[in-house]
Amino acid sequence: MAYPGYPPPGGYPPPGGGQGYPPPAGYPPTGAPGYPPPPGASGYPSPASGYPPPAGDIGFGAPAPGGYPAAPPPSGYPPTSGYPGQFGGGAPAAYPGAPGGYPQQPPAQQFQPAQQNYGAPPPNPGYGAPPGQASGYPQQQGYAAAPAPQQTQAPGYGAQAQAPGYGAQPQAQPQAPGYGAPPPQQAYGQPTGGAPQAPPPSQAPTAQMASMSLKQQPKTEGTIRPAARFDAENDAETLRKAMKGMGTDEAAIMSVLTQRSTNQRVQIGQKFKLMFGKDLIRELKSELSGNFEECILAMMQPAADYDATSLRRAMKGAGTDEEVLVEILCSRTNQEVAAIKAAYKTLFHRDLEKDCVSETSGHFKRLLVSLCQANRDESGAVDQAKAQKEANDLYQAGEKKWGTDESRFNVILASRSYAQLRATFDAYLKISQRDILNSIDREMSGDLKEGMKAVVKVARNPPEYFAERIYRSMKGLGTDDSTLIRCIVSRSEIDLVQIKTIFTRTYNKTIFKWISGECSGDYKRVLQAIVGQN
Secondary structure (H helix, E strand, O other), X not given: OOOOOOOOOOOOOOOOOOOOOOOOOOOOOOOOOOOOOOOOOOOOOOOOOOOOOOOOOOOOOOOOOOOOOOOOOOXXXXXXXXXXXXXXXXXXXXXXXXXXXXXXXXXXXXXXXXXXXXXXXXXXXXXXXOOOOOOOOOOOOOOOOOOOOOOOOOOOOOOOOOOOOOOOOOOOOOOOOOOOOOOOOOOOOOOOOOOOOOXXXXXXXXXXXXXXXXXXXXXOOOOOOOOOOOOHXXXXXXXXXXXXXXXXXXXXXXXXXXXXXXXXXXXXXXXXXXXXXXXXXXXXXXXXOHHHHHHHHHHHOOHHHHHHHHHHHHHOOOOOOHHHHHHHHHHOOHHHHHHHHHHHHHHHOOOHHXXXXXXXXXXXXXXHHHHHOOOOOOOOOOOHHHHXXXXXXXXXXXXXXXXXOHXXXXXXXXHXXXXXXXXXXXXXXXXHOOOHHHHHHHHOOHHHHHHHHHHHHHHHOHHHHHHHHHHHHHOOOOOOHHHHHHHHHHHOOOXXXXXXXXXXXXXXXXXXXXXXXXXXXXXXXXXXXXXXXX
């Protein structure tokens, strides 16, 4: 289609003496050499072989006889078939020197080669005319519209490749573009080489991970488990026979008691008293002696009674065994501490907290009083902001100042949950560039230092703490048999399996073998029966 008003009716320049281009006295000036030079004159191009051809041609700058330019062909400009018009290259003989204007349209029907060579015409209309448009100025394709379905052909020399609209999928297996054509544009956000792949769905956390607290401690297990086929009456008969008459069958006693849990042993004692009218613990005490007796009696008592007895023994008489106080009060749960206090009151008619106050002093006394309250947070929840703040409080109370604010350490270590304490210790390491145990060693001394370190170690890893306690009880000259018995018996149903593993990994020797070298007789055998082979 032709745009209104162009070209003017009657051609260009306008008829009737109107001023056109070039003006009559314009360029080239009269009498002066111009371009192109007149025929016969030297210049470029030569008349013989120059361009345009001399026959019937017009020079540059002179309008065609019919006006300049000629009206566009009915099919629009550029013509349907591009330039050059013959397969294999070469300019047509009549282009552009037709006398009728600029230039004449080549024949409509042109041979299309099966395979395009360098310089071959594009299969689609020339630059600026989209497919399917008859004539006139090219219409602009809408935003995000997919291109019209057609056979994908490579654009010719100088032709611009059509880019898919925004978000449109590129056509599959396009042919390589011709020389000089820009590469096909990839739609924004689409991957190369095929349809877009949807992102994998986000995996929701499992219920187990959602319920896990920070650095949740692994499950633990003891070496002694309740007997599957338990008969308290039959076990009472066996023990009675082992202690009746001359001598004592220690092997029979060990075979029964080391294969029963604490609750089952208590039931055996009750059945023994019902059947024979005697107290089993008193009978055992009269028949046994030494460390073997202490170990058997420790197994016969409920856990709270045994801990209460150990605490009373540690504070009774001259001096105090502070390590026992630290080990028991720093490693037991709120429920266990409450049961120990009740058992202490029942067995000895004394108040555990008052005895701790009378037997200790200073900040160590305050730590024991705090632990006797049995009110530590045991929720397991972790507040990272609180951990960061309290780590900074510990740093300001210790490493950052001259002297130490022990009360700040007591507030945090005696009341926070073990999970919260682990988060606080991690934050403290980042703030001070020093482990909390190292800071306690530098800032404190004596029983307070040992008590604070025990809280830290139990909060981090209880089996590791007790593995160290067992190692220290057998290290060096002599053996601390009470500590060895207490640690093995009290942890035999809780985490002795993990204690054995950590002990072997840390000290390159099993507890079973170490006991074999440090103990002897029935005492050695009963401990080994409780510990078991690795």
